Amino acid sequence: MPDCYLTLDQILKEELPHINGIVMYSMLMLPSNKKKRLPIYDRFLETKTSLHGALEQLTIKCRADIDDFENILLIDQALNLAPRKIRLT
Numbered sequence: 001m002p003d004c005y006l007t008l009d010q011i012l013k014e015e016l017p018h019i020n021g022i023v024m025y026s027m028l029m030l031p032s033n034k035k036k037r038l039p040i041y042d043r044f045l046e047t048k049t050s051l052h053g054a055l056e057q058l059t060i061k062c063r064a065d066i067d068d069f070e071n072i073l074l075i076d077q078a079l080n081l082a083p084r085k086i087r088l089t
Helices: 006-018 034-046 063-081
Strands: 021-024 050-053 058-060
Touching: 006 034, 034 050, 034 058, 034 063, 058 063
Parallel strands: 021 050
Antiparallel strands: 050 058
């Protein structure tokens, strides 16, 4: 189911205070909407846990780390808008 975060929501609410963090295959698994991502980052910071994007080899442990995640996500979104082919005529 696209854009379904039921498991993530449950972990953030119930399990996160009892574990060290979460490793995702890719940070692109996060919601594409920034307003939905920011509370997720805040929850990790509140619980002093970490969020890892394994494919990108990035981790959020403090507020400064969020910029790295966000920059890559913005680039990914921009690439999705870029043309796939360019006519050379």
